[in-house]
Amino acid sequence: MKKTSRKQLIAYKNPTSPVSEQFKTIRTSIDFSAIDSAFQTILVTSPEVGSGKSTIAANLAIVYAQQGKKTLLIDGDLRKPTVHKTFSKNMFCGLSSVLTDQIDLHEACQNTEVPNLSILTSGAIPPNPNEMLSSNKMTLILEELKQEYDLIIIDTPPVTIVSDALVIAQEVDGVILAVRYGVTLKDRIKQAVEQIGMTRTPIIGTVLNGVSEKKSNYYYYAYK
Template sequence: MSRLKSKRQLITLLNPRSPISEAYRSLRTNIDFSSIDEKLQTIMVTSAGPGEGKSTTITNLAVTYAQSDRKVVLIDADLRKPTAHRTFILSNRWGLSSAIAQQCSIEEAIQMTTIPNLDVITSGDIPPNPSEMMNSKRMTAILAQLRSIYDIVLIDTPPLLAVTDAQIVATKCDGVIMVVNQGKVKRDIAKRAIQNLENVNARILGVVLNNVKRRASEEAYYYYYGSQE
Protein backbone atom coordinates (compact mmCIF):
# COMPACT_ATOMS: atom_id res chain seq x y z
CA MET A 1 0.00 0.00 0.00
CA SER A 2 3.02 2.28 0.12
CA ARG A 3 2.37 3.29 -3.52
CA LEU A 4 -0.83 5.01 -2.41
CA LYS A 5 0.82 7.42 0.02
CA SER A 6 0.03 10.75 -1.61
CA LYS A 7 -1.51 14.10 -0.76
CA ARG A 8 -5.01 12.81 -1.46
CA GLN A 9 -5.73 10.00 0.98
CA LEU A 10 -8.17 7.33 -0.13
CA ILE A 11 -10.15 6.97 3.05
CA THR A 12 -12.32 4.23 1.54
CA LEU A 13 -9.14 2.17 1.24
CA LEU A 14 -7.27 3.24 4.37
CA ASN A 15 -10.26 3.34 6.73
CA PRO A 16 -13.18 1.48 5.11
CA ARG A 17 -15.17 1.37 8.37
CA SER A 18 -15.22 5.14 8.86
CA PRO A 19 -18.48 7.14 8.58
CA ILE A 20 -17.12 8.97 5.53
CA SER A 21 -16.32 5.67 3.79
CA GLU A 22 -19.86 4.53 4.52
CA ALA A 23 -21.16 7.77 3.00
CA TYR A 24 -19.23 7.04 -0.21
CA ARG A 25 -20.79 3.58 -0.32
CA SER A 26 -24.19 5.19 0.13
CA LEU A 27 -23.37 7.50 -2.77
CA ARG A 28 -22.51 4.47 -4.91
CA THR A 29 -25.76 2.76 -3.94
CA ASN A 30 -27.86 5.84 -4.68
CA ILE A 31 -26.26 6.16 -8.10
CA ASP A 32 -26.97 2.50 -8.81
CA PHE A 33 -30.63 2.91 -7.92
CA SER A 34 -31.14 6.34 -9.50
CA SER A 35 -32.04 4.74 -12.82
CA ILE A 36 -34.23 1.69 -13.31
CA ASP A 37 -34.75 1.58 -17.05
CA GLU A 38 -31.31 2.76 -18.19
CA LYS A 39 -27.84 1.54 -17.30
CA LEU A 40 -25.61 4.18 -15.72
CA GLN A 41 -22.14 3.28 -16.89
CA THR A 42 -20.31 6.51 -17.78
CA ILE A 43 -20.47 8.99 -14.91
CA MET A 44 -18.85 12.43 -14.73
CA VAL A 45 -17.96 14.17 -11.48
CA THR A 46 -17.42 17.92 -11.44
CA SER A 47 -17.86 21.02 -9.27
CA ALA A 48 -18.76 24.67 -9.65
CA GLY A 49 -15.29 25.94 -8.79
CA PRO A 50 -11.87 24.70 -7.72
CA GLY A 51 -11.07 23.24 -4.32
CA GLU A 52 -14.48 21.74 -3.61
CA GLY A 53 -13.35 18.12 -3.40
CA LYS A 54 -14.45 16.70 -6.76
CA SER A 55 -11.24 14.75 -7.32
CA THR A 56 -11.27 13.37 -3.77
CA THR A 57 -14.89 12.36 -4.28
CA ILE A 58 -14.36 10.61 -7.60
CA THR A 59 -11.28 8.70 -6.44
CA ASN A 60 -13.03 7.37 -3.35
CA LEU A 61 -16.14 6.59 -5.39
CA ALA A 62 -13.95 4.66 -7.81
CA VAL A 63 -12.54 2.60 -4.93
CA THR A 64 -16.01 1.75 -3.62
CA TYR A 65 -17.13 0.61 -7.07
CA ALA A 66 -14.00 -1.53 -7.39
CA GLN A 67 -14.66 -2.99 -3.95
CA SER A 68 -18.08 -4.10 -5.17
CA ASP A 69 -16.38 -6.41 -7.69
CA ARG A 70 -17.01 -4.21 -10.69
CA LYS A 71 -14.35 -3.43 -13.26
CA VAL A 72 -13.72 0.32 -13.03
CA VAL A 73 -11.66 2.86 -14.93
CA LEU A 74 -11.08 6.39 -13.65
CA ILE A 75 -10.29 8.96 -16.35
CA ASP A 76 -8.53 12.18 -15.45
CA ALA A 77 -10.14 14.49 -18.01
CA ASP A 78 -8.99 17.60 -16.20
CA LEU A 79 -6.39 18.45 -18.81
CA ARG A 80 -5.64 21.76 -17.10
CA LYS A 81 -4.90 20.78 -13.48
CA PRO A 82 -4.67 16.96 -13.42
CA THR A 83 -4.29 15.07 -10.15
CA ALA A 84 -4.86 11.34 -10.72
CA HIS A 85 -1.22 10.54 -11.49
CA ARG A 86 -0.20 12.01 -8.14
CA THR A 87 -3.03 10.39 -6.21
CA PHE A 88 -2.20 6.90 -7.47
CA ILE A 89 1.55 7.51 -7.93
CA LEU A 90 1.45 6.71 -11.65
CA SER A 91 3.42 7.80 -14.68
CA ASN A 92 1.85 10.63 -16.67
CA ARG A 93 3.97 10.13 -19.77
CA TRP A 94 1.00 8.72 -21.70
CA GLY A 95 -2.59 9.53 -20.87
CA LEU A 96 -5.91 10.76 -22.20
CA SER A 97 -4.45 13.64 -24.22
CA SER A 98 -1.94 11.22 -25.78
CA ALA A 99 -4.70 8.82 -26.81
CA ILE A 100 -6.88 11.59 -28.26
CA ALA A 101 -3.91 12.95 -30.21
CA GLN A 102 -3.25 9.37 -31.39
CA GLN A 103 0.25 9.37 -29.92
CA CYS A 104 -0.68 6.07 -28.30
CA SER A 105 -3.65 3.71 -28.20
CA ILE A 106 -6.15 3.90 -25.37
CA GLU A 107 -4.96 0.47 -24.23
CA GLU A 108 -1.45 1.89 -23.84
CA ALA A 109 -2.82 4.77 -21.77
CA ILE A 110 -4.59 2.49 -19.28
CA GLN A 111 -2.62 1.85 -16.09
CA MET A 112 -3.34 -0.70 -13.40
CA THR A 113 -3.40 0.39 -9.76
CA THR A 114 -2.65 -1.64 -6.65
CA ILE A 115 -6.41 -1.73 -6.01
CA PRO A 116 -8.11 -4.80 -7.52
CA ASN A 117 -10.59 -3.97 -10.32
CA LEU A 118 -9.46 -0.34 -10.59
CA ASP A 119 -7.54 1.07 -13.57
CA VAL A 120 -6.66 4.70 -14.23
CA ILE A 121 -6.14 6.78 -17.36
CA THR A 122 -4.09 9.82 -16.36
CA SER A 123 -4.33 13.14 -18.17
CA GLY A 124 -1.18 12.89 -20.21
CA ASP A 125 0.63 16.06 -21.27
CA ILE A 126 -1.36 19.25 -20.80
CA PRO A 127 -2.42 20.29 -24.34
CA PRO A 128 -3.05 23.81 -25.67
CA ASN A 129 -6.62 22.92 -26.69
CA PRO A 130 -8.36 20.87 -23.94
CA SER A 131 -11.90 21.90 -24.91
CA GLU A 132 -11.39 20.90 -28.53
CA MET A 133 -9.98 17.56 -27.41
CA MET A 134 -13.00 16.88 -25.20
CA ASN A 135 -15.32 17.77 -28.08
CA SER A 136 -13.52 15.56 -30.61
CA LYS A 137 -14.87 12.45 -32.30
CA ARG A 138 -11.80 10.66 -30.99
CA MET A 139 -12.91 11.34 -27.38
CA THR A 140 -16.37 9.95 -28.18
CA ALA A 141 -14.81 6.84 -29.70
CA ILE A 142 -12.54 6.33 -26.69
CA LEU A 143 -15.49 6.45 -24.29
CA ALA A 144 -17.41 3.97 -26.45
CA GLN A 145 -14.42 1.63 -26.40
CA LEU A 146 -14.05 1.89 -22.63
CA ARG A 147 -17.74 1.14 -22.14
CA SER A 148 -17.16 -2.19 -23.86
CA ILE A 149 -14.30 -3.03 -21.48
CA TYR A 150 -15.40 -1.71 -18.09
CA ASP A 151 -18.52 -1.91 -15.94
CA ILE A 152 -18.08 1.66 -14.68
CA VAL A 153 -16.31 4.60 -16.37
CA LEU A 154 -15.73 7.57 -14.04
CA ILE A 155 -14.57 10.90 -15.48
CA ASP A 156 -13.00 13.73 -13.50
CA THR A 157 -13.36 17.11 -15.26
CA PRO A 158 -12.39 20.74 -14.58
CA PRO A 159 -14.86 22.92 -12.62
CA LEU A 160 -17.96 23.99 -14.52
CA LEU A 161 -17.62 27.74 -14.15
CA ALA A 162 -13.94 27.89 -15.08
CA VAL A 163 -13.96 26.43 -18.60
CA THR A 164 -16.34 24.66 -21.00
CA ASP A 165 -14.67 21.23 -20.78
CA ALA A 166 -17.09 19.81 -18.22
CA GLN A 167 -20.17 20.86 -20.19
CA ILE A 168 -18.77 19.16 -23.29
CA VAL A 169 -17.95 15.92 -21.46
CA ALA A 170 -21.37 15.93 -19.78
CA THR A 171 -23.04 15.48 -23.17
CA LYS A 172 -21.09 12.24 -23.64
CA CYS A 173 -21.98 10.72 -20.24
CA ASP A 174 -24.93 8.80 -18.80
CA GLY A 175 -25.04 11.07 -15.77
CA VAL A 176 -23.32 13.83 -13.82
CA ILE A 177 -22.56 14.25 -10.11
CA MET A 178 -21.74 17.74 -8.88
CA VAL A 179 -19.68 18.29 -5.75
CA VAL A 180 -20.42 21.38 -3.67
CA ASN A 181 -18.36 22.56 -0.69
CA GLN A 182 -21.13 23.76 1.60
CA GLY A 183 -18.92 26.15 3.51
CA LYS A 184 -17.24 27.65 0.45
CA VAL A 185 -19.65 27.96 -2.46
CA LYS A 186 -22.56 30.37 -2.43
CA ARG A 187 -25.98 29.17 -3.50
CA ASP A 188 -26.18 31.38 -6.59
CA ILE A 189 -22.83 30.06 -7.84
CA ALA A 190 -23.99 26.47 -7.39
CA LYS A 191 -27.23 27.28 -9.22
CA ARG A 192 -25.27 28.82 -12.08
CA ALA A 193 -23.16 25.68 -12.38
CA ILE A 194 -26.25 23.48 -12.46
CA GLN A 195 -27.78 25.76 -15.10
CA ASN A 196 -24.68 25.24 -17.24
CA LEU A 197 -25.32 21.50 -17.14
CA GLU A 198 -29.00 21.94 -17.90
CA ASN A 199 -28.12 24.13 -20.89
CA VAL A 200 -26.50 21.12 -22.58
CA ASN A 201 -29.28 18.73 -21.45
CA ALA A 202 -26.93 16.85 -19.13
CA ARG A 203 -28.51 14.27 -16.85
CA ILE A 204 -27.81 15.51 -13.31
CA LEU A 205 -27.92 12.53 -10.97
CA GLY A 206 -27.45 14.56 -7.81
CA VAL A 207 -25.23 16.71 -5.67
CA VAL A 208 -22.58 15.74 -3.13
CA LEU A 209 -22.42 18.21 -0.25
CA ASN A 210 -18.86 18.30 1.04
CA ASN A 211 -17.73 19.36 4.53
CA VAL A 212 -21.17 19.26 6.11
CA LYS A 213 -20.62 19.20 9.87
CA ARG A 214 -22.41 16.27 11.43
CA ARG A 215 -21.09 15.48 14.87
CA ALA A 216 -18.16 16.67 16.92
CA SER A 217 -16.46 13.33 16.30
CA GLU A 218 -16.75 13.58 12.49
CA GLU A 219 -14.85 16.15 10.50
CA ALA A 220 -16.79 15.97 7.26
CA TYR A 221 -19.70 14.18 5.69
CA TYR A 222 -20.64 13.52 2.09
CA TYR A 223 -24.34 13.48 1.32
CA TYR A 224 -26.11 12.53 -1.87
CA TYR A 225 -29.60 13.30 -3.04
CA GLY A 226 -31.21 12.33 -6.31
CA SER A 227 -32.24 14.83 -8.91
CA GLN A 228 -35.83 15.93 -8.83
CA GLU A 229 -37.92 14.96 -11.83
Protein backbone atom coordinates in the same frame (compact mmCIF):
# COMPACT_ATOMS: atom_id res chain seq x y z
CA MET B 1 4.15 -0.75 -6.07
CA LYS B 2 4.42 2.79 -4.78
CA LYS B 3 2.24 3.85 -1.90
CA THR B 4 -0.92 5.79 -2.62
CA SER B 5 -2.05 8.81 -0.67
CA ARG B 6 -3.81 7.58 2.49
CA LYS B 7 -5.91 10.68 2.97
CA GLN B 8 -7.21 10.87 -0.58
CA LEU B 9 -7.89 7.14 -0.97
CA ILE B 10 -9.75 6.68 2.27
CA ALA B 11 -12.29 4.23 0.81
CA TYR B 12 -9.40 1.88 0.02
CA LYS B 13 -7.03 2.57 2.92
CA ASN B 14 -9.67 2.68 5.60
CA PRO B 15 -12.75 0.92 4.21
CA THR B 16 -14.69 0.77 7.47
CA SER B 17 -14.32 4.47 8.34
CA PRO B 18 -17.47 6.63 8.46
CA VAL B 19 -16.29 8.57 5.40
CA SER B 20 -15.88 5.32 3.43
CA GLU B 21 -19.37 4.29 4.51
CA GLN B 22 -20.63 7.59 3.15
CA PHE B 23 -19.08 6.86 -0.24
CA LYS B 24 -20.87 3.50 -0.26
CA THR B 25 -24.11 5.30 0.57
CA ILE B 26 -23.50 7.65 -2.35
CA ARG B 27 -22.91 4.61 -4.58
CA THR B 28 -26.18 3.05 -3.42
CA SER B 29 -28.05 6.31 -4.03
CA ILE B 30 -26.64 6.54 -7.55
CA ASP B 31 -27.64 2.93 -8.24
CA PHE B 32 -31.16 3.53 -6.98
CA SER B 33 -31.57 6.64 -9.09
CA ALA B 34 -30.94 4.63 -12.28
CA ILE B 35 -34.41 3.85 -13.62
CA ASP B 36 -34.16 2.09 -16.98
CA SER B 37 -30.56 0.92 -16.87
CA ALA B 38 -27.55 1.37 -14.60
CA PHE B 39 -25.31 4.37 -15.15
CA GLN B 40 -22.18 3.27 -16.95
CA THR B 41 -20.48 6.63 -17.42
CA ILE B 42 -20.51 9.22 -14.64
CA LEU B 43 -18.87 12.64 -14.74
CA VAL B 44 -17.86 14.46 -11.56
CA THR B 45 -17.67 18.24 -11.66
CA SER B 46 -18.23 21.26 -9.39
CA PRO B 47 -19.15 24.91 -9.70
CA GLU B 48 -15.66 26.07 -8.67
CA VAL B 49 -12.15 24.91 -7.81
CA GLY B 50 -11.25 23.01 -4.66
CA SER B 51 -14.70 21.50 -4.07
CA GLY B 52 -13.29 18.05 -3.63
CA LYS B 53 -14.20 16.77 -7.11
CA SER B 54 -11.08 14.68 -7.52
CA THR B 55 -11.33 13.20 -4.02
CA ILE B 56 -14.97 12.30 -4.62
CA ALA B 57 -14.30 10.88 -8.11
CA ALA B 58 -11.41 8.70 -6.84
CA ASN B 59 -13.30 7.34 -3.83
CA LEU B 60 -16.46 6.70 -5.80
CA ALA B 61 -14.37 4.75 -8.30
CA ILE B 62 -12.89 2.74 -5.41
CA VAL B 63 -16.25 1.80 -3.88
CA TYR B 64 -17.56 0.70 -7.30
CA ALA B 65 -14.42 -1.41 -7.82
CA GLN B 66 -14.94 -2.90 -4.34
CA GLN B 67 -18.41 -3.94 -5.47
CA GLY B 68 -16.71 -6.10 -8.11
CA LYS B 69 -17.34 -3.76 -11.04
CA LYS B 70 -14.52 -3.38 -13.54
CA THR B 71 -13.99 0.35 -13.06
CA LEU B 72 -12.00 3.04 -14.85
CA LEU B 73 -11.24 6.50 -13.46
CA ILE B 74 -10.38 8.99 -16.22
CA ASP B 75 -8.58 12.26 -15.49
CA GLY B 76 -10.59 14.57 -17.72
CA ASP B 77 -9.11 17.60 -15.95
CA LEU B 78 -6.47 18.38 -18.55
CA ARG B 79 -5.78 21.72 -16.82
CA LYS B 80 -5.09 20.69 -13.23
CA PRO B 81 -4.79 16.91 -13.35
CA THR B 82 -4.39 15.05 -10.03
CA VAL B 83 -5.43 11.40 -10.62
CA HIS B 84 -1.79 10.37 -11.25
CA LYS B 85 -0.72 11.94 -7.94
CA THR B 86 -3.52 10.32 -5.99
CA PHE B 87 -2.48 6.88 -7.28
CA SER B 88 1.28 7.62 -7.38
CA LYS B 89 1.54 7.07 -11.14
CA ASN B 90 3.18 8.89 -14.00
CA MET B 91 1.02 11.60 -15.55
CA PHE B 92 2.36 11.10 -19.08
CA CYS B 93 0.92 8.39 -21.33
CA GLY B 94 -2.67 9.31 -20.59
CA LEU B 95 -5.75 10.78 -22.22
CA SER B 96 -4.03 13.61 -24.14
CA SER B 97 -1.48 11.11 -25.51
CA VAL B 98 -4.28 8.85 -26.76
CA LEU B 99 -6.18 11.80 -28.24
CA THR B 100 -3.07 12.81 -30.21
CA ASP B 101 -2.37 9.23 -31.36
CA GLN B 102 0.86 8.96 -29.45
CA ILE B 103 -0.11 5.85 -27.55
CA ASP B 104 -2.63 3.04 -27.80
CA LEU B 105 -5.71 3.42 -25.58
CA HIS B 106 -5.22 0.05 -23.87
CA GLU B 107 -1.59 0.75 -23.11
CA ALA B 108 -2.57 4.06 -21.52
CA CYS B 109 -5.03 2.51 -19.04
CA GLN B 110 -3.01 1.52 -15.99
CA ASN B 111 -3.87 -0.92 -13.23
CA THR B 112 -3.82 0.39 -9.67
CA GLU B 113 -3.23 -1.36 -6.36
CA VAL B 114 -7.02 -1.31 -5.87
CA PRO B 115 -8.42 -4.55 -7.35
CA ASN B 116 -10.79 -3.95 -10.34
CA LEU B 117 -9.73 -0.29 -10.63
CA SER B 118 -7.77 1.13 -13.56
CA ILE B 119 -6.92 4.75 -14.28
CA LEU B 120 -6.39 6.78 -17.42
CA THR B 121 -4.24 9.74 -16.37
CA SER B 122 -4.40 13.13 -18.12
CA GLY B 123 -1.26 12.75 -20.21
CA ALA B 124 0.83 15.89 -20.80
CA ILE B 125 -1.14 19.10 -20.29
CA PRO B 126 -2.18 20.24 -23.79
CA PRO B 127 -2.58 23.87 -24.94
CA ASN B 128 -6.11 23.16 -26.21
CA PRO B 129 -7.95 20.92 -23.72
CA ASN B 130 -11.40 21.99 -24.82
CA GLU B 131 -10.82 21.17 -28.50
CA MET B 132 -9.31 17.84 -27.53
CA LEU B 133 -12.21 16.86 -25.29
CA SER B 134 -14.79 17.88 -27.88
CA SER B 135 -13.11 15.92 -30.67
CA ASN B 136 -14.65 12.91 -32.42
CA LYS B 137 -11.73 10.90 -31.15
CA MET B 138 -12.87 11.51 -27.56
CA THR B 139 -16.30 10.11 -28.40
CA LEU B 140 -14.69 7.06 -30.02
CA ILE B 141 -12.42 6.53 -27.00
CA LEU B 142 -15.39 6.56 -24.63
CA GLU B 143 -17.30 4.15 -26.86
CA GLU B 144 -14.38 1.77 -26.86
CA LEU B 145 -13.90 1.99 -23.10
CA LYS B 146 -17.60 1.31 -22.53
CA GLN B 147 -17.14 -2.07 -24.22
CA GLU B 148 -14.45 -2.91 -21.74
CA TYR B 149 -15.43 -1.44 -18.37
CA ASP B 150 -18.57 -1.85 -16.29
CA LEU B 151 -18.23 1.65 -14.91
CA ILE B 152 -16.34 4.77 -16.00
CA ILE B 153 -15.93 7.81 -13.75
CA ILE B 154 -14.55 11.02 -15.24
CA ASP B 155 -12.93 13.76 -13.14
CA THR B 156 -13.25 17.19 -14.83
CA PRO B 157 -12.50 20.91 -14.30
CA PRO B 158 -15.06 23.20 -12.64
CA VAL B 159 -18.05 23.81 -14.83
CA THR B 160 -18.56 27.57 -14.41
CA ILE B 161 -14.94 28.39 -15.19
CA VAL B 162 -14.22 26.43 -18.39
CA SER B 163 -16.57 24.42 -20.60
CA ASP B 164 -14.49 21.20 -20.65
CA ALA B 165 -16.87 19.38 -18.30
CA LEU B 166 -19.89 20.43 -20.37
CA VAL B 167 -18.29 19.06 -23.50
CA ILE B 168 -17.76 15.65 -21.89
CA ALA B 169 -21.13 15.79 -20.08
CA GLN B 170 -22.83 15.39 -23.46
CA GLU B 171 -21.22 11.97 -23.78
CA VAL B 172 -22.06 10.50 -20.36
CA ASP B 173 -25.08 8.97 -18.60
CA GLY B 174 -25.08 11.22 -15.55
CA VAL B 175 -23.34 14.07 -13.72
CA ILE B 176 -22.41 14.35 -10.03
CA LEU B 177 -21.99 17.89 -8.76
CA ALA B 178 -19.54 18.39 -5.89
CA VAL B 179 -20.35 21.38 -3.72
CA ARG B 180 -18.20 22.58 -0.83
CA TYR B 181 -20.35 23.19 2.22
CA GLY B 182 -20.23 26.83 3.36
CA VAL B 183 -17.90 27.78 0.49
CA THR B 184 -19.73 27.35 -2.82
CA LEU B 185 -21.98 30.33 -3.49
CA LYS B 186 -25.65 29.70 -4.25
CA ASP B 187 -25.42 31.66 -7.49
CA ARG B 188 -22.51 29.52 -8.62
CA ILE B 189 -24.49 26.34 -7.92
CA LYS B 190 -27.45 27.73 -9.85
CA GLN B 191 -25.21 28.67 -12.77
CA ALA B 192 -23.62 25.21 -12.78
CA VAL B 193 -27.00 23.46 -12.70
CA GLU B 194 -28.23 25.65 -15.59
CA GLN B 195 -25.14 24.96 -17.66
CA ILE B 196 -25.30 21.21 -17.09
CA GLY B 197 -29.04 21.37 -17.86
CA MET B 198 -28.22 22.58 -21.36
CA THR B 199 -26.35 19.36 -22.08
CA ARG B 200 -29.55 17.36 -21.34
CA THR B 201 -27.52 14.92 -19.27
CA PRO B 202 -29.16 14.43 -15.87
CA ILE B 203 -27.54 15.55 -12.63
CA ILE B 204 -27.85 12.28 -10.73
CA GLY B 205 -26.74 13.74 -7.44
CA THR B 206 -25.07 16.55 -5.57
CA VAL B 207 -22.39 15.70 -3.04
CA LEU B 208 -22.16 18.29 -0.33
CA ASN B 209 -18.57 18.10 0.78
CA GLY B 210 -17.33 19.27 4.16
CA VAL B 211 -20.49 19.06 6.25
CA SER B 212 -19.42 18.70 9.86
CA GLU B 213 -22.52 17.95 11.90
CA LYS B 214 -20.61 15.16 13.56
CA LYS B 215 -16.85 15.18 13.78
CA SER B 216 -16.27 12.57 11.08
CA ASN B 217 -19.06 13.58 8.74
CA TYR B 218 -17.60 14.79 5.48
CA TYR B 219 -19.88 13.87 2.66
CA TYR B 220 -23.56 14.30 2.22
CA TYR B 221 -25.46 13.12 -0.80
CA ALA B 222 -28.41 15.16 -1.90
CA TYR B 223 -30.76 12.94 -3.83
CA LYS B 224 -32.30 14.65 -6.85
